[in-house]
Amino acid sequence: MGVMVSVWLYSRKADSPQSSPPFSAFRPLAVPTSSRLTVTLNSSPVSPGDGRSRWSSVHRSPHFLLSACKQKVTRSPVELSSDGVRSEMGVKHGLHIWEVLWNPYQRGSHAVIGISRLECPLQAAGYNVLVGGDAQSWGWELKTNQLWHGGHNLGLYPGKMKQCYPEVSEKLEPQSYKSVDAESPLPIPEHVLLVLDADAGTLGFVVDGSFLGIAFTDLPCGVELFPAVSSVRGGATIRLRYLNGASRDPPALMALCGLSIRQFLGQQRQTQTDKLPLPPFLQNYLLSSH
Template sequence: MGLILSVWMSGMTDDGPASSSSALQTLAVPTSSRLSVMLHSSPIGSGDTRSHWSTSHCSPHFLLSPCREEVTRTPVEQSSDGVRAAKGVNSGLHLWEVLWSPAHRGSHAVVGVSSANCPLQASGYNALLGGDPQSWGWELGTNQLWHGGQSLGRYPAVNSTTQGVGGGRPEIGLKTPGSAVEIPERILLVLDADAGTLAYIVDGSFFGVAFEDLPRGVKLFPAVSSVRGGATIRLRYLNGATRDPPALMALCSLTIRRSLGPQRKNLTNKLPIPPVLQQYLLPNQ
Protein backbone atom coordinates (compact mmCIF):
# COMPACT_ATOMS: atom_id res chain seq x y z
CA MET A 1 0.00 0.00 0.00
CA GLY A 2 2.79 2.43 0.93
CA LEU A 3 4.65 1.82 -2.35
CA ILE A 4 1.46 2.30 -4.41
CA LEU A 5 0.72 5.56 -2.61
CA SER A 6 4.28 6.80 -3.07
CA VAL A 7 4.24 6.09 -6.81
CA TRP A 8 0.80 7.69 -7.21
CA MET A 9 1.83 10.88 -5.41
CA SER A 10 5.10 11.20 -7.29
CA GLY A 11 3.18 11.02 -10.55
CA MET A 12 0.80 13.85 -9.68
CA THR A 13 1.26 17.22 -11.36
CA ASP A 14 3.12 19.42 -8.91
CA ASP A 15 1.67 22.87 -9.00
CA GLY A 16 3.80 23.80 -6.01
CA PRO A 17 2.66 25.33 -2.75
CA ALA A 18 0.86 28.62 -2.71
CA SER A 19 3.38 31.40 -2.35
CA SER A 20 3.17 33.79 0.59
CA SER A 21 3.84 37.48 0.29
CA SER A 22 4.37 37.80 4.02
CA ALA A 23 7.77 39.13 5.05
CA LEU A 24 7.35 37.07 8.22
CA GLN A 25 8.05 33.91 6.22
CA THR A 26 11.71 34.90 5.95
CA LEU A 27 11.98 34.87 9.75
CA ALA A 28 10.43 31.44 10.26
CA VAL A 29 12.36 28.44 11.63
CA PRO A 30 11.43 24.72 11.44
CA THR A 31 8.94 23.25 13.89
CA SER A 32 9.35 19.98 15.76
CA SER A 33 7.33 16.97 14.57
CA ARG A 34 5.34 17.15 17.82
CA LEU A 35 4.27 20.73 17.15
CA SER A 36 3.72 20.10 13.43
CA VAL A 37 1.28 17.28 14.17
CA MET A 38 -0.60 19.55 16.59
CA LEU A 39 -0.82 22.36 14.03
CA HIS A 40 -2.29 19.93 11.48
CA SER A 41 -4.79 18.43 13.95
CA SER A 42 -8.40 19.51 14.35
CA PRO A 43 -8.71 22.26 16.97
CA ILE A 44 -10.64 21.84 20.19
CA GLY A 45 -14.32 22.73 19.84
CA SER A 46 -15.57 26.16 20.85
CA GLY A 47 -16.73 26.68 24.40
CA ASP A 48 -13.81 24.90 26.05
CA THR A 49 -13.12 26.43 29.48
CA ARG A 50 -9.42 26.72 28.59
CA SER A 51 -10.52 29.48 26.21
CA HIS A 52 -11.91 31.58 29.07
CA TRP A 53 -10.38 34.66 30.61
CA SER A 54 -10.42 34.68 34.40
CA THR A 55 -13.07 36.67 36.24
CA SER A 56 -10.87 37.02 39.34
CA HIS A 57 -7.33 37.23 37.90
CA CYS A 58 -8.16 40.37 35.98
CA SER A 59 -7.58 44.10 36.32
CA PRO A 60 -10.75 46.00 37.28
CA HIS A 61 -10.23 48.00 34.08
CA PHE A 62 -10.96 44.93 31.92
CA LEU A 63 -14.55 43.95 31.15
CA LEU A 64 -15.33 40.32 30.28
CA SER A 65 -17.84 39.31 27.63
CA PRO A 66 -20.68 36.93 28.61
CA CYS A 67 -18.86 34.04 26.91
CA ARG A 68 -15.66 34.96 28.83
CA GLU A 69 -13.56 34.47 25.68
CA GLU A 70 -13.20 38.23 25.09
CA VAL A 71 -12.03 41.11 27.27
CA THR A 72 -12.21 44.85 26.62
CA ARG A 73 -10.15 47.46 28.42
CA THR A 74 -12.08 50.51 29.60
CA PRO A 75 -10.70 54.01 28.78
CA VAL A 76 -8.58 54.75 31.85
CA GLU A 77 -5.56 57.07 31.81
CA GLN A 78 -2.19 56.39 33.42
CA SER A 79 -2.86 52.72 34.05
CA SER A 80 -1.38 49.45 32.77
CA ASP A 81 -3.79 46.53 33.00
CA GLY A 82 -3.55 42.78 32.60
CA VAL A 83 -5.69 39.64 32.55
CA ARG A 84 -4.90 35.93 32.75
CA ALA A 85 -6.70 32.90 31.39
CA ALA A 86 -8.99 31.06 33.78
CA LYS A 87 -7.01 27.82 33.50
CA GLY A 88 -3.27 27.26 33.51
CA VAL A 89 -1.10 24.24 32.67
CA ASN A 90 1.97 22.70 34.28
CA SER A 91 2.73 19.90 31.81
CA GLY A 92 2.39 19.09 28.12
CA LEU A 93 2.60 21.12 24.91
CA HIS A 94 -0.22 23.63 24.44
CA LEU A 95 -1.43 26.01 21.75
CA TRP A 96 -3.62 29.10 22.20
CA GLU A 97 -4.87 31.68 19.73
CA VAL A 98 -4.97 35.36 20.67
CA LEU A 99 -6.89 37.78 18.43
CA TRP A 100 -5.93 41.42 18.97
CA SER A 101 -6.44 43.96 16.19
CA PRO A 102 -3.35 46.11 15.49
CA ALA A 103 -5.68 49.12 15.32
CA HIS A 104 -6.65 48.60 18.97
CA ARG A 105 -3.29 47.94 20.58
CA GLY A 106 -1.70 51.31 21.20
CA SER A 107 1.64 51.22 22.99
CA HIS A 108 2.73 48.51 25.43
CA ALA A 109 0.52 45.74 24.00
CA VAL A 110 2.01 42.56 25.46
CA VAL A 111 1.14 38.86 24.95
CA GLY A 112 2.65 35.96 26.90
CA VAL A 113 2.24 33.84 30.01
CA SER A 114 2.36 34.36 33.75
CA SER A 115 2.17 32.48 37.01
CA ALA A 116 -0.79 32.99 39.35
CA ASN A 117 1.11 35.73 41.20
CA CYS A 118 1.82 38.22 38.43
CA PRO A 119 0.57 41.80 39.08
CA LEU A 120 -2.41 42.72 36.91
CA GLN A 121 -2.57 46.49 37.41
CA ALA A 122 0.02 49.25 37.81
CA SER A 123 0.15 53.05 37.59
CA GLY A 124 1.53 54.65 34.46
CA TYR A 125 2.13 53.13 31.04
CA ASN A 126 4.51 50.17 30.84
CA ALA A 127 4.91 46.58 29.68
CA LEU A 128 3.10 45.11 32.68
CA LEU A 129 3.34 41.50 31.48
CA GLY A 130 7.04 40.68 31.76
CA GLY A 131 7.57 43.45 34.26
CA ASP A 132 8.22 41.02 37.11
CA PRO A 133 9.91 37.59 37.60
CA GLN A 134 6.52 35.82 37.43
CA SER A 135 5.65 36.75 33.84
CA TRP A 136 7.05 36.57 30.31
CA GLY A 137 5.74 38.84 27.55
CA TRP A 138 6.26 39.87 23.93
CA GLU A 139 5.54 43.55 23.27
CA LEU A 140 3.91 43.57 19.84
CA GLY A 141 4.60 47.15 18.82
CA THR A 142 8.35 47.11 19.45
CA ASN A 143 8.91 43.31 19.20
CA GLN A 144 10.70 43.41 22.57
CA LEU A 145 10.74 40.40 24.89
CA TRP A 146 10.17 41.26 28.55
CA HIS A 147 10.89 39.33 31.75
CA GLY A 148 11.77 40.50 35.23
CA GLY A 149 11.26 44.13 34.20
CA GLN A 150 14.03 43.94 31.60
CA SER A 151 14.04 43.80 27.82
CA LEU A 152 15.73 40.66 26.50
CA GLY A 153 15.98 41.97 22.94
CA ARG A 154 13.98 41.79 19.73
CA TYR A 155 11.90 38.81 18.61
CA PRO A 156 11.75 37.31 16.01
CA ALA A 157 15.43 37.05 15.25
CA VAL A 158 17.09 37.46 11.87
CA ASN A 159 19.55 34.63 12.50
CA SER A 160 18.23 31.87 14.75
CA THR A 161 19.83 28.62 15.85
CA THR A 162 16.48 27.37 17.11
CA GLN A 163 15.24 24.20 15.39
CA GLY A 164 11.90 23.96 17.15
CA VAL A 165 10.27 23.97 20.56
CA GLY A 166 12.85 22.91 23.12
CA GLY A 167 15.70 23.61 20.71
CA GLY A 168 17.14 26.55 22.61
CA ARG A 169 16.54 30.28 22.72
CA PRO A 170 17.11 32.13 19.43
CA GLU A 171 19.93 34.57 18.98
CA ILE A 172 18.22 37.92 19.15
CA GLY A 173 19.31 40.48 16.58
CA LEU A 174 18.00 43.75 15.20
CA LYS A 175 16.83 43.78 11.60
CA THR A 176 17.72 47.44 11.18
CA PRO A 177 18.23 50.01 13.93
CA GLY A 178 14.88 51.00 15.40
CA SER A 179 12.81 48.76 13.10
CA ALA A 180 10.06 46.40 14.18
CA VAL A 181 8.06 43.73 12.35
CA GLU A 182 4.36 44.51 12.04
CA ILE A 183 2.41 41.79 13.83
CA PRO A 184 -1.06 40.98 12.42
CA GLU A 185 -4.21 40.27 14.43
CA ARG A 186 -3.81 36.51 14.96
CA ILE A 187 -1.03 35.30 17.27
CA LEU A 188 -0.48 31.73 18.45
CA LEU A 189 1.16 31.02 21.81
CA VAL A 190 3.15 27.77 21.98
CA LEU A 191 3.82 26.79 25.59
CA ASP A 192 5.88 23.66 26.19
CA ALA A 193 5.49 23.23 29.93
CA ASP A 194 7.65 20.08 29.91
CA ALA A 195 10.60 21.81 28.24
CA GLY A 196 9.96 25.14 29.96
CA THR A 197 9.74 27.19 26.74
CA LEU A 198 7.40 29.75 25.19
CA ALA A 199 7.26 30.48 21.46
CA TYR A 200 5.00 32.30 19.01
CA ILE A 201 3.52 31.63 15.57
CA VAL A 202 2.35 34.52 13.40
CA ASP A 203 0.89 34.31 9.90
CA GLY A 204 1.82 30.62 9.75
CA SER A 205 5.47 31.36 10.62
CA PHE A 206 7.03 29.76 13.69
CA PHE A 207 9.61 32.16 15.12
CA GLY A 208 11.39 29.72 17.42
CA VAL A 209 11.73 29.79 21.18
CA ALA A 210 11.27 33.25 22.68
CA PHE A 211 11.70 32.30 26.35
CA GLU A 212 13.31 29.27 27.95
CA ASP A 213 13.91 28.12 31.53
CA LEU A 214 10.29 28.73 32.51
CA PRO A 215 9.55 27.09 35.87
CA ARG A 216 8.68 23.38 35.59
CA GLY A 217 5.71 22.00 37.46
CA VAL A 218 4.28 25.50 38.07
CA LYS A 219 0.95 26.42 36.52
CA LEU A 220 1.38 29.02 33.80
CA PHE A 221 -1.47 30.98 32.24
CA PRO A 222 -1.81 32.77 28.89
CA ALA A 223 -1.97 36.49 29.68
CA VAL A 224 -2.04 39.94 28.08
CA SER A 225 -1.52 43.51 29.25
CA SER A 226 -2.66 46.74 27.64
CA VAL A 227 -2.82 50.49 28.17
CA ARG A 228 -5.27 51.31 25.36
CA GLY A 229 -8.89 52.15 26.05
CA GLY A 230 -11.23 50.03 23.96
CA ALA A 231 -8.68 47.30 23.28
CA THR A 232 -10.59 44.05 22.70
CA ILE A 233 -8.73 40.73 22.96
CA ARG A 234 -10.05 37.23 22.29
CA LEU A 235 -8.60 33.95 23.56
CA ARG A 236 -9.09 30.44 22.21
CA TYR A 237 -7.47 27.19 23.27
CA LEU A 238 -6.64 25.25 20.11
CA ASN A 239 -4.92 22.02 21.13
CA GLY A 240 -2.64 20.21 23.52
CA ALA A 241 -0.45 17.11 23.69
CA THR A 242 1.40 15.08 26.29
CA ARG A 243 5.17 14.72 26.23
CA ASP A 244 4.84 11.34 24.50
CA PRO A 245 6.08 11.16 20.88
CA PRO A 246 3.40 11.63 18.18
CA ALA A 247 1.63 8.48 16.97
CA LEU A 248 2.99 6.92 13.77
CA MET A 249 -0.39 7.39 12.09
CA ALA A 250 -0.29 11.11 12.85
CA LEU A 251 3.24 11.43 11.45
CA CYS A 252 2.27 9.56 8.28
CA SER A 253 -0.77 11.80 7.86
CA LEU A 254 1.40 14.90 8.27
CA THR A 255 3.86 13.65 5.62
CA ILE A 256 1.07 12.97 3.13
CA ARG A 257 -0.54 16.37 3.67
CA ARG A 258 2.80 18.11 3.19
CA SER A 259 3.38 16.13 -0.02
CA LEU A 260 -0.03 17.14 -1.35
CA GLY A 261 0.65 20.79 -0.61
CA PRO A 262 -1.88 23.61 -0.13
CA GLN A 263 -3.20 23.52 -3.70
CA ARG A 264 -4.00 19.78 -3.58
CA LYS A 265 -5.21 19.50 0.01
CA ASN A 266 -8.77 18.72 -1.17
CA LEU A 267 -7.73 15.76 -3.33
CA THR A 268 -7.55 13.21 -0.52
CA ASN A 269 -10.57 11.38 -1.98
CA LYS A 270 -8.44 10.52 -5.02
CA LEU A 271 -5.65 8.86 -3.05
CA PRO A 272 -5.34 5.05 -3.62
CA ILE A 273 -6.21 4.26 0.02
CA PRO A 274 -9.37 3.05 1.81
CA PRO A 275 -12.16 5.64 2.31
CA VAL A 276 -11.69 5.67 6.09
CA LEU A 277 -8.08 6.85 5.60
CA GLN A 278 -9.18 9.41 3.01
CA GLN A 279 -11.56 10.81 5.61
CA TYR A 280 -8.77 10.92 8.20
CA LEU A 281 -6.67 13.03 5.83
CA LEU A 282 -9.35 15.65 5.15
CA PRO A 283 -8.17 19.22 5.83
CA ASN A 284 -8.97 20.59 9.27
CA GLN A 285 -11.87 22.97 9.59
Protein backbone atom coordinates in the same frame (compact mmCIF):
# COMPACT_ATOMS: atom_id res chain seq x y z
CA MET B 1 -0.08 -0.46 -0.31
CA GLY B 2 2.68 1.89 0.86
CA VAL B 3 4.41 1.47 -2.50
CA MET B 4 1.15 2.25 -4.32
CA VAL B 5 0.70 5.47 -2.36
CA SER B 6 4.32 6.51 -2.96
CA VAL B 7 4.02 5.87 -6.70
CA TRP B 8 0.71 7.77 -6.88
CA LEU B 9 2.14 10.73 -5.02
CA TYR B 10 5.27 10.81 -7.19
CA SER B 11 3.23 10.64 -10.40
CA ARG B 12 1.06 13.54 -9.25
CA LYS B 13 3.91 15.75 -8.02
CA ALA B 14 4.57 17.37 -11.37
CA ASP B 15 1.02 18.66 -11.74
CA SER B 16 0.45 19.47 -8.07
CA PRO B 17 -0.73 23.07 -7.82
CA GLN B 18 1.75 25.15 -5.88
CA SER B 19 0.14 27.52 -3.46
CA SER B 20 1.35 31.10 -3.59
CA PRO B 21 1.02 32.47 -0.06
CA PRO B 22 1.10 36.25 0.29
CA PHE B 23 4.45 37.81 1.11
CA SER B 24 5.32 37.74 4.79
CA ALA B 25 8.25 39.38 6.51
CA PHE B 26 8.24 36.53 9.01
CA ARG B 27 8.69 33.63 6.61
CA PRO B 28 12.48 34.13 6.22
CA LEU B 29 12.72 34.27 10.02
CA ALA B 30 10.94 30.94 10.55
CA VAL B 31 12.84 28.10 12.22
CA PRO B 32 12.31 24.33 11.85
CA THR B 33 9.76 22.78 14.18
CA SER B 34 9.86 19.43 15.93
CA SER B 35 7.58 16.66 14.66
CA ARG B 36 5.56 17.02 17.86
CA LEU B 37 4.92 20.72 17.25
CA THR B 38 4.36 20.27 13.51
CA VAL B 39 1.66 17.64 14.05
CA THR B 40 0.00 19.76 16.75
CA LEU B 41 -0.01 22.88 14.57
CA ASN B 42 -1.58 20.90 11.73
CA SER B 43 -4.21 19.15 13.84
CA SER B 44 -7.85 20.18 13.90
CA PRO B 45 -8.56 22.73 16.65
CA VAL B 46 -10.58 21.68 19.66
CA SER B 47 -14.08 23.00 20.26
CA PRO B 48 -14.29 26.79 20.69
CA GLY B 49 -16.11 26.13 23.94
CA ASP B 50 -13.05 24.52 25.54
CA GLY B 51 -12.46 25.92 29.03
CA ARG B 52 -8.90 26.88 28.12
CA SER B 53 -10.32 29.44 25.66
CA ARG B 54 -11.77 31.64 28.40
CA TRP B 55 -10.36 34.71 30.10
CA SER B 56 -10.62 34.71 33.88
CA SER B 57 -13.41 36.66 35.51
CA VAL B 58 -11.33 36.85 38.70
CA HIS B 59 -7.74 37.29 37.59
CA ARG B 60 -8.07 40.51 35.61
CA SER B 61 -7.81 44.23 36.08
CA PRO B 62 -11.14 45.89 36.94
CA HIS B 63 -10.58 47.99 33.81
CA PHE B 64 -11.01 44.91 31.59
CA LEU B 65 -14.64 44.12 30.75
CA LEU B 66 -15.38 40.46 30.10
CA SER B 67 -17.81 39.21 27.44
CA ALA B 68 -20.55 36.74 28.31
CA CYS B 69 -18.67 33.86 26.69
CA LYS B 70 -15.44 34.91 28.47
CA GLN B 71 -13.46 34.62 25.24
CA LYS B 72 -13.19 38.39 24.74
CA VAL B 73 -12.05 41.22 26.99
CA THR B 74 -12.28 44.96 26.30
CA ARG B 75 -10.26 47.56 28.14
CA SER B 76 -12.13 50.59 29.45
CA PRO B 77 -10.90 54.06 28.36
CA VAL B 78 -9.01 54.76 31.58
CA GLU B 79 -5.96 57.02 31.58
CA LEU B 80 -2.65 56.44 33.37
CA SER B 81 -3.32 52.79 34.06
CA SER B 82 -1.74 49.54 32.88
CA ASP B 83 -4.12 46.59 32.90
CA GLY B 84 -3.76 42.86 32.46
CA VAL B 85 -5.80 39.66 32.31
CA ARG B 86 -4.93 35.99 32.18
CA SER B 87 -6.79 32.90 31.12
CA GLU B 88 -9.21 31.08 33.36
CA MET B 89 -7.33 27.80 33.10
CA GLY B 90 -3.59 27.22 33.12
CA VAL B 91 -1.46 24.20 32.29
CA LYS B 92 1.36 22.39 34.09
CA HIS B 93 2.39 19.81 31.52
CA GLY B 94 2.35 19.20 27.78
CA LEU B 95 2.65 21.27 24.63
CA HIS B 96 -0.15 23.81 24.15
CA ILE B 97 -1.13 26.35 21.49
CA TRP B 98 -3.40 29.35 21.93
CA GLU B 99 -4.49 31.95 19.41
CA VAL B 100 -4.67 35.59 20.46
CA LEU B 101 -6.60 38.02 18.23
CA TRP B 102 -5.70 41.66 18.81
CA ASN B 103 -6.36 44.31 16.17
CA PRO B 104 -3.13 46.29 15.55
CA TYR B 105 -5.11 49.54 15.63
CA GLN B 106 -6.27 48.74 19.17
CA ARG B 107 -2.85 48.18 20.68
CA GLY B 108 -1.10 51.48 21.27
CA SER B 109 2.04 51.31 23.40
CA HIS B 110 2.82 48.58 25.93
CA ALA B 111 0.69 45.94 24.19
CA VAL B 112 2.06 42.67 25.55
CA ILE B 113 1.16 39.00 25.15
CA GLY B 114 2.77 36.10 26.94
CA ILE B 115 2.59 33.73 29.90
CA SER B 116 2.22 34.37 33.61
CA ARG B 117 1.99 32.62 36.94
CA LEU B 118 -0.80 33.37 39.39
CA GLU B 119 1.31 35.91 41.24
CA CYS B 120 1.76 38.29 38.28
CA PRO B 121 0.19 41.72 39.03
CA LEU B 122 -2.66 42.68 36.70
CA GLN B 123 -3.02 46.42 37.35
CA ALA B 124 -0.59 49.27 37.95
CA ALA B 125 -0.58 53.05 37.83
CA GLY B 126 0.94 54.73 34.78
CA TYR B 127 1.88 53.12 31.49
CA ASN B 128 4.03 50.06 32.00
CA VAL B 129 4.74 46.56 30.75
CA LEU B 130 2.80 44.24 33.08
CA VAL B 131 3.27 40.84 31.43
CA GLY B 132 7.02 40.50 31.73
CA GLY B 133 7.26 43.33 34.22
CA ASP B 134 8.10 40.99 37.08
CA ALA B 135 9.71 37.60 37.72
CA GLN B 136 6.33 35.83 37.50
CA SER B 137 5.63 36.56 33.83
CA TRP B 138 7.17 36.50 30.35
CA GLY B 139 5.92 38.86 27.63
CA TRP B 140 6.41 39.97 24.03
CA GLU B 141 5.70 43.68 23.43
CA LEU B 142 4.04 43.78 20.01
CA LYS B 143 4.80 47.36 18.99
CA THR B 144 8.54 47.21 19.67
CA ASN B 145 9.05 43.41 19.27
CA GLN B 146 10.88 43.42 22.62
CA LEU B 147 10.91 40.52 25.06
CA TRP B 148 10.35 41.25 28.75
CA HIS B 149 10.91 39.26 31.93
CA GLY B 150 11.63 40.35 35.48
CA GLY B 151 11.10 43.96 34.46
CA HIS B 152 14.04 43.77 32.05
CA ASN B 153 14.15 44.18 28.28
CA LEU B 154 15.78 41.00 26.97
CA GLY B 155 16.14 42.14 23.35
CA LEU B 156 14.23 41.78 20.11
CA TYR B 157 12.19 38.82 18.96
CA PRO B 158 12.56 37.45 16.35
CA GLY B 159 16.33 37.74 16.12
CA LYS B 160 18.45 40.00 13.97
CA MET B 161 18.31 39.41 10.21
CA LYS B 162 18.15 41.74 7.24
CA GLN B 163 14.75 41.54 5.59
CA CYS B 164 12.80 42.90 2.68
CA TYR B 165 9.21 43.44 3.73
CA PRO B 166 6.35 45.59 2.49
CA GLU B 167 5.76 49.06 3.72
CA VAL B 168 2.43 49.04 5.46
CA SER B 169 -0.37 51.46 4.75
CA GLU B 170 -3.09 52.46 7.18
CA LYS B 171 -4.98 49.32 6.19
CA LEU B 172 -1.94 47.10 6.82
CA GLU B 173 -1.85 46.11 3.15
CA PRO B 174 1.44 45.63 1.28
CA GLN B 175 2.24 48.62 -0.92
CA SER B 176 5.95 48.53 -1.71
CA TYR B 177 9.05 46.77 -0.51
CA LYS B 178 12.10 48.08 1.23
CA SER B 179 15.19 46.57 2.82
CA VAL B 180 15.35 46.90 6.57
CA ASP B 181 17.07 45.29 9.51
CA ALA B 182 15.00 43.15 11.87
CA GLU B 183 16.16 45.51 14.60
CA SER B 184 13.44 47.78 13.22
CA PRO B 185 10.13 46.55 14.66
CA LEU B 186 8.17 44.29 12.35
CA PRO B 187 4.41 44.97 12.22
CA ILE B 188 2.68 42.12 14.03
CA PRO B 189 -0.67 41.12 12.45
CA GLU B 190 -3.91 40.48 14.29
CA HIS B 191 -3.45 36.73 14.76
CA VAL B 192 -0.61 35.48 16.97
CA LEU B 193 -0.17 31.93 18.27
CA LEU B 194 1.41 31.26 21.66
CA VAL B 195 3.33 27.97 21.79
CA LEU B 196 3.98 26.87 25.35
CA ASP B 197 5.94 23.69 26.01
CA ALA B 198 5.39 23.26 29.72
CA ASP B 199 7.53 20.11 29.76
CA ALA B 200 10.58 21.80 28.22
CA GLY B 201 9.88 25.15 29.91
CA THR B 202 9.84 27.16 26.68
CA LEU B 203 7.61 29.76 25.05
CA GLY B 204 7.56 30.73 21.37
CA PHE B 205 5.22 32.39 18.89
CA VAL B 206 3.80 31.70 15.43
CA VAL B 207 3.07 34.62 13.10
CA ASP B 208 1.77 34.31 9.52
CA GLY B 209 2.11 30.53 9.79
CA SER B 210 5.82 30.81 10.66
CA PHE B 211 7.24 29.57 13.96
CA LEU B 212 9.72 32.24 15.02
CA GLY B 213 11.62 30.04 17.44
CA ILE B 214 11.99 29.96 21.20
CA ALA B 215 11.47 33.35 22.83
CA PHE B 216 11.88 32.24 26.45
CA THR B 217 13.56 29.26 28.09
CA ASP B 218 13.79 28.03 31.67
CA LEU B 219 10.14 28.58 32.47
CA PRO B 220 9.30 26.83 35.76
CA CYS B 221 8.25 23.21 35.22
CA GLY B 222 5.34 21.64 37.08
CA VAL B 223 3.93 25.11 37.85
CA GLU B 224 0.59 26.28 36.46
CA LEU B 225 1.16 28.78 33.65
CA PHE B 226 -1.49 30.99 32.03
CA PRO B 227 -1.71 32.91 28.75
CA ALA B 228 -1.85 36.60 29.65
CA VAL B 229 -2.00 40.04 28.02
CA SER B 230 -1.59 43.60 29.23
CA SER B 231 -2.67 46.85 27.62
CA VAL B 232 -2.92 50.60 28.16
CA ARG B 233 -5.18 51.29 25.17
CA GLY B 234 -8.79 52.24 25.82
CA GLY B 235 -11.22 50.17 23.74
CA ALA B 236 -8.70 47.42 23.03
CA THR B 237 -10.53 44.15 22.43
CA ILE B 238 -8.56 40.92 22.79
CA ARG B 239 -9.83 37.43 22.03
CA LEU B 240 -8.43 34.11 23.24
CA ARG B 241 -8.83 30.69 21.64
CA TYR B 242 -7.21 27.43 22.73
CA LEU B 243 -6.36 25.49 19.60
CA ASN B 244 -4.70 22.22 20.55
CA GLY B 245 -2.23 20.42 22.73
CA ALA B 246 -0.09 17.31 22.99
CA SER B 247 1.53 15.19 25.67
CA ARG B 248 5.29 14.79 25.92
CA ASP B 249 5.07 11.49 24.01
CA PRO B 250 6.26 11.50 20.37
CA PRO B 251 3.52 11.76 17.72
CA ALA B 252 1.90 8.58 16.46
CA LEU B 253 3.23 7.18 13.18
CA MET B 254 -0.23 7.50 11.61
CA ALA B 255 -0.32 11.21 12.46
CA LEU B 256 3.13 11.75 10.93
CA CYS B 257 2.19 9.85 7.76
CA GLY B 258 -1.07 11.78 7.44
CA LEU B 259 0.75 15.08 7.84
CA SER B 260 3.33 14.11 5.21
CA ILE B 261 0.62 13.18 2.68
CA ARG B 262 -1.36 16.39 3.26
CA GLN B 263 1.76 18.53 2.93
CA PHE B 264 2.60 16.82 -0.36
CA LEU B 265 -0.90 17.33 -1.70
CA GLY B 266 -0.71 21.04 -1.02
CA GLN B 267 -3.32 23.44 0.31
CA GLN B 268 -5.53 23.34 -2.78
CA ARG B 269 -5.96 19.57 -2.75
CA GLN B 270 -6.42 18.87 0.92
CA THR B 271 -9.96 17.60 0.31
CA GLN B 272 -9.03 15.26 -2.54
CA THR B 273 -7.71 12.40 -0.42
CA ASP B 274 -10.59 10.26 -1.72
CA LYS B 275 -8.61 9.96 -4.96
CA LEU B 276 -5.71 8.23 -3.20
CA PRO B 277 -5.47 4.43 -3.58
CA LEU B 278 -6.37 3.94 0.07
CA PRO B 279 -9.16 2.12 1.96
CA PRO B 280 -12.08 4.35 2.98
CA PHE B 281 -11.00 4.22 6.63
CA LEU B 282 -7.64 5.86 5.86
CA GLN B 283 -9.25 8.36 3.50
CA ASN B 284 -11.65 9.39 6.26
CA TYR B 285 -8.76 9.68 8.73
CA LEU B 286 -6.91 12.07 6.43
CA LEU B 287 -10.01 14.20 6.02
CA SER B 288 -11.00 14.22 9.68
CA SER B 289 -7.51 15.03 10.94
CA HIS B 290 -7.11 18.03 8.60
